[in-house]
Structures are given as C-alpha cells and as structure tokens.
Amino acid sequence: MTAALALGGLGLVVALLLSIARAVLASKERGSEGAVVDAVDALLPQSQCAQCGYPGCRPYAQAVSAGERLDLCRPGGPNTVAKLQALLGREREPAAVAQTPELVARIIERQCVGCARCIEVCPVDAIAGAPNYLHAVLAEHCTGCELCVPACPVDCIELVAWTPK
Amino acid sequence: MDAQVADFAPLDESADADAIIARIDAAGIVGMGGGRYPSARKLREARAADVRFAIGNGMASEPGASADTTLLGQHFEAVVAGLEIVGRCLNGAGLALAVPPGSKLPAPAIEVGVPFAGDEQRLAAHFATRTAPNAGQPSDYGVAVFNVATLFAIFEAVTLGRALRRRIVSVGETDQWLAIGTPLAELPIAAAGELRVNGPLTGRPARANAVVEASTFSVGPARAPADPCIRCGWCAPACPESLVAEHLHDAFEANAEAAAVFDCIECGACTAVCPSGIDLVNEFRALKEQTRHRAALRERADAARARSDARSERLARQARQRQAQRAARLSSNHSW
Incomplete structure (x- = not known):
C-alpha cells in the first residue's frame, strides 16, 4: 500500500514537472523562432519588392526560417545570401544570385x-x-x-x- | 620652362590673404603630393581653424619618387618663397620645410628621420608631437601641410602670375617637367608594360587613358603579381596606427567589412615590409569603400523597414475604420 502510494505520488510529481517543462520549452521555442525571423529580416534589404515571390521582406524572412531557399532575394545579391548562409548554418546549399545595381x-x-x-x-x-x-x-x-x-x-x-x- | 607666359598680373608684397587665396584658386592649384585637395580651400579652412603652423612636405617617402627632391635642388628658394606666401595667408604662421635625412638644405629645411613621414597625417603628428583621433586631419593638430610642388606652384601663381600647367614628375629613373594632361601612353616608359602612378607603396595602378594630373608625382612600372599571405606578421609592428594589416587583408579577401580600416592612414608602411608583395594600401582603400557602402545599405534598409511597417499599420487602421463605419451605417439605417 505504502509502496504503491509512494510510487504513484512520485509518478504524479514527475508528470507535473515534465508537463511544466514542456510548456516552458515550447514557449521558448516560439520566442526563438521569432528571433530567427528578426535576425533574417535584419539582413534583408527591405526593398519590399516581392521579387522573391513573397509579399515583402518580413514574409520572406518567415519563409526562410521555415526552410525556404536563401537565394530568392534579387536586390540583396550574393552578399545577402552569404550572410544568410552564415547566420543559419546553411553554407552547403547551392545558391545562384547575381549582383544587381542599387x-x-x-x-x-x-x-x-x-x-x-x-x-x-x-x-x-x-x-x-x-x-x-x-x-x-x-x-x-x-x-x-x-x-x-x-x-x-x-x-x-x-x-x-x-x-x- | 621659363618661356611660359604670365596668365595673371603678379601680386606684390602688399597683397592681402584674400587676394592671394583667390589667386591660388584661379591658378587651379591642388595638392600635388597626390591628395589633389584644392589648395585655396585648404588655406581657407586652415584660416578658419586658426592654424598657426605650416609645413612644406618634401619627404618624398615613396621609393623611386625623387621629383620632390629634384625640385628642391632646382628651385629651393622658390619653394621657400611659396611657403612664406602660405605663412602670410595664415597670419604669420610658423614655417618648416620637412626633408629626408641627409638632404643638407639650409633653413627652414628640417631633416625628419621618421620612416614613411611623407604621409601628411604622420608628418603633422610628428611636428605636433601628439596623435589625432580616427582619420584626423592635420588641422586637428593645428598644422597645415603643403607638398613642395604645391608650394612651388603657389610661388609661380602669386609672384610670377602663372597658372598651374606643368609639374615635375618622376618617370622611371628620371625626373621631368611634363605638361599636365600629357597621356601616360606617350611616355617612353609605357612601352615596357602596365604603369603605376604615385609610387609602389601608396600609389595606384594607372587607369586606361590616364594622363599626367596635377597630383601625379611619379610614374613607374606596375607591381609584380602578389603571392598569397604567408602569415609572417611583419605588417603588424610596421603599422604606425597599431593595426594588424593581416586581418584587414583577410577581411578584404573575404569580401567582408572591417570598421578598423578607417584608422588606416594609407601610409604604405605595411606594403613596404610585405614579403609577398601584396598591394595592401589599395586593398584597404577598397575595403573602406566597401564598408562605407554596406553601412549605407543597412541604413537604407532600416529606414525602409520603418516606413513599410508604418504603412502596413496605417492601411490596417484605415481598414478597421471603414469596417466600423460600415457597421455603424448598417445598424443606424435599419428604418428602411
């Protein structure tokens, strides 16, 4: 009886701790996702030209952090691609974008x-x-x-x- | 060369500073040590900053560029007279003529033993015995520096009434008086191959169709192709600004930015010691340009982001207002 209660109680406490940890980590994850989008957005030229196929720089930053190709930004050119690759650790991806004049x-x-x-x-x-x-x-x-x-x-x-x- | 006619009436001892500076402006005189900064403007700025010390720069610290030394040998009195004219413009400023060790020239010539002191900032710092802030100008030290060829041109413009039409140039091993505008391709040295203007250390490769400019003091062969950096580290102790040229070279190679490059005064000391023969000064010039350009692009992007966000917010607000007005209309017009 005592053993069952002790083990059951321990199980309950641990389950509670685990669920709290999960909630905290998930919210942290959401927060850091926003931070990645912010960091990507900071590297984009903000021309809002939509040449990447997304309606602006912020939407493209969200797509990039979700795995979209890095070389769709024409005004940014190779320099922006290189910085995005370094930021996201995706240097091995092939990227083809020409330098365009400002x-x-x-x-x-x-x-x-x-x-x-x-x-x-x-x-x-x-x-x-x-x-x-x-x-x-x-x-x-x-x-x-x-x-x-x-x-x-x-x-x-x-x-x-x-x-x- | 003395056959040149006068372009202006000569000014005498009674001419005031404004008349002298206007004459220097009209004669088209610019910094002839490579800087090309308009001398009249420099004098006006030095007057405004109450500069009380003027230095003639005859250091000729680029290897093979002996034009300034030859000019001092041929026309020492005229150069000193030019320096005195500058002194009259600067409320009787103290005067000195900086020359390399062993020149054996009379006063006001002073022999300066600092290596690479042909650089204007370095020379000014030497005379002011202190260092200036990042990218400081000689006027920050209360000093104005004029190349000896500029001083000679000032003497000719003011005392003889001559506009700047020709200058002495080191061409290969010789020093010649050449008309400004002479195509470099017409010089015999051009037959030997690519050319470099204003010395192997701080000079630049000659552009296509380059001509002798007012600031061209030397024309020589192009540098040999550079070898890769071997990480010897000699450039670091050579730098008077305590920069590590090797790191800046890395930044240049990586097409990156480097804020520290703005402390580079482009004196060429690192290029002189580099055993791989890397044209470091020109790399750093490009790096400065690149760093400035990238910063300008970032500034442009930040401004555009702010304006774009403001517009999105405004559009959303207007949509909400329309929605509210529509809802209000619908609820108030139910009588019919």
Whole structure:
C-alpha cells in the first residue's frame, strides 16, 4: 500500500514537472523562432519588392526560417545570401544570385498624368502627389523595388542608379 | 620652362590673404603630393581653424619618387618663397620645410628621420608631437601641410602670375617637367608594360587613358603579381596606427567589412615590409569603400523597414475604420 502510494505520488510529481517543462520549452521555442525571423529580416534589404515571390521582406524572412531557399532575394545579391548562409548554418546549399545595381525610381515629369496609381503601390510611401497633380519620387526614401513601374499607365517611371548620400 | 607666359598680373608684397587665396584658386592649384585637395580651400579652412603652423612636405617617402627632391635642388628658394606666401595667408604662421635625412638644405629645411613621414597625417603628428583621433586631419593638430610642388606652384601663381600647367614628375629613373594632361601612353616608359602612378607603396595602378594630373608625382612600372599571405606578421609592428594589416587583408579577401580600416592612414608602411608583395594600401582603400557602402545599405534598409511597417499599420487602421463605419451605417439605417 505504502509502496504503491509512494510510487504513484512520485509518478504524479514527475508528470507535473515534465508537463511544466514542456510548456516552458515550447514557449521558448516560439520566442526563438521569432528571433530567427528578426535576425533574417535584419539582413534583408527591405526593398519590399516581392521579387522573391513573397509579399515583402518580413514574409520572406518567415519563409526562410521555415526552410525556404536563401537565394530568392534579387536586390540583396550574393552578399545577402552569404550572410544568410552564415547566420543559419546553411553554407552547403547551392545558391545562384547575381549582383544587381542599387536603384531608385524617378518620375519623368513631362509624361506623368497624375493618376496616383503609383502612390498606392509604393510599399514605403516614397511617392508624393495627389490625383491630377504631378507626382515625385522622394529619392531618399525610395528602395528601388520597381513595384511602381507596372502600375504606371503611361510608363513614365524610370530607374536610375542609387548613390549613398 | 621659363618661356611660359604670365596668365595673371603678379601680386606684390602688399597683397592681402584674400587676394592671394583667390589667386591660388584661379591658378587651379591642388595638392600635388597626390591628395589633389584644392589648395585655396585648404588655406581657407586652415584660416578658419586658426592654424598657426605650416609645413612644406618634401619627404618624398615613396621609393623611386625623387621629383620632390629634384625640385628642391632646382628651385629651393622658390619653394621657400611659396611657403612664406602660405605663412602670410595664415597670419604669420610658423614655417618648416620637412626633408629626408641627409638632404643638407639650409633653413627652414628640417631633416625628419621618421620612416614613411611623407604621409601628411604622420608628418603633422610628428611636428605636433601628439596623435589625432580616427582619420584626423592635420588641422586637428593645428598644422597645415603643403607638398613642395604645391608650394612651388603657389610661388609661380602669386609672384610670377602663372597658372598651374606643368609639374615635375618622376618617370622611371628620371625626373621631368611634363605638361599636365600629357597621356601616360606617350611616355617612353609605357612601352615596357602596365604603369603605376604615385609610387609602389601608396600609389595606384594607372587607369586606361590616364594622363599626367596635377597630383601625379611619379610614374613607374606596375607591381609584380602578389603571392598569397604567408602569415609572417611583419605588417603588424610596421603599422604606425597599431593595426594588424593581416586581418584587414583577410577581411578584404573575404569580401567582408572591417570598421578598423578607417584608422588606416594609407601610409604604405605595411606594403613596404610585405614579403609577398601584396598591394595592401589599395586593398584597404577598397575595403573602406566597401564598408562605407554596406553601412549605407543597412541604413537604407532600416529606414525602409520603418516606413513599410508604418504603412502596413496605417492601411490596417484605415481598414478597421471603414469596417466600423460600415457597421455603424448598417445598424443606424435599419428604418428602411
């Protein structure tokens, strides 16, 4: 009787401890997953261009931490791939991405009709203007993501080389 | 060379500092020791910083670059006169002409025994007997440094009224007066192969279609191809800034960044001792550029992330507001 109670009690206590440990570890795991996404996101160029197939840099960072390919970021180029590989310990994965020049958009003012469609698609609010008024790209905020180019009905947006200020 | 006509009316002793500096500006004079910094601007900045000590730099510390030494031999008085003109611009600054040991030149020439002191920052630090902060300029020490060829050009512009049209250049083993703009390909030395401008240590490979510039003091053969780094460690004690050039070389090879490279004053001391013949100074120049560029990209990304997050938040807020307005409309319009 005493032996059964003692063993049963011990079993209960251990079961309780194990369940607490599991809950704590699981929450830690969730927390560190967010930390990985943050670390990946910090290495991405934040152009929000969606050329990787995800709707922005943060979604791609989440996909990468869940195992997505590392070489989908075109604006980041080989340097970003190398940093992601080093961060995640995935150096052995094949990666093919070319170096692309850093760009900013510029509106050709003679052609702009003031339709405001580019303003809506800009992911960083870098185009100033209002319907029926001339628009202008705020070069210091533009990431060169090219999302405004297909939105323009008169093809008046060009991309020029970005230079650090 | 004395046949050159005057471009300006000569200025006499009564000319004030502003007139002299305007003349130096008009004559197109820039730092002729390789720096290419506009001399008029340097003088204006030195005046604004109340610099009271001017040094003529005749150290000629690049191997094979004897143009400055030859210039001092040919036109010592003119160079000293140029230094005195600089002194007049700087409220009667103290003057010294730094020359290598064994030059045997009269005052104000002072023989400086520090190796690689042709570097402007090193020379200024030597005279100020203290060290400057990271990437400090000579004006931080209260000193202005002018190359002797610049001083000669200043003398010619102010006293003889001549614009800067030609300079003395070490070409191979000889020193010649060449017109600025002379294509390097026209020099006989170009037939021997690739060229290097401004010395084997701190110079650069000659670009395609390079010409003699105001800052070109030497033209010589290109460096031999470098061997791999053998980890001898000689570069570390050679560095006056206590940098370990080997580590910076690794960072360059790995296409990485290195914040410490901004302490490099590009004096060439490490290149001089490297037994593998690695062109370290030019690697560090590229590394500085790369490190700056990467930092600028990170700054751009951080700003873009903040703006993108702010936009997402705004769009979500607007969607919520529309939803609430719609719900309000639906609940208030139930009368019909």
